Amino acid sequence: MERKENDIAFWSMMVILTYMLIACIFCPLLLTGNAAYATVRLPLMILALILPFIHFFIFAGLEIAKGGKK
Numbered sequence: 526m527e528r529k530e531n532d533i534a535f536w537s538m539m540v541i542l543t544y545m546l547i548a549c550i551f552c553p554l555l556l557t558g559n560a561a562y563a564t565v566r567l568p569l570m571i572l573a574l575i576l577p578f579i580h581f582f583i584f585a586g587l588e589i590a591k592g593g594k595k
Contacts, residue, residue, distance in 0.1 A: 548573040
């Protein structure tokens with residue numbers, strides 16, 4: 526069962542990293558010409574920076590709730 530939980534944690538982090546790559550690198554490069562896009566880019570980048578912390582607290586919290594590694 527632990528292998529499946531590790532796979533879920535790994536693939537969810539890969540999804541978060543992909544979102545971070547798109548929101549923090551590609552989005553500002555593609556939407557540089559129009560100042561109105563700044564209101565769209567900023568929340569996307571803030572969410573991209575918060576998601577890894579949420580991921581950590583969820584999976585670390587589950588590990589702590591199980592009593593740590595045995």
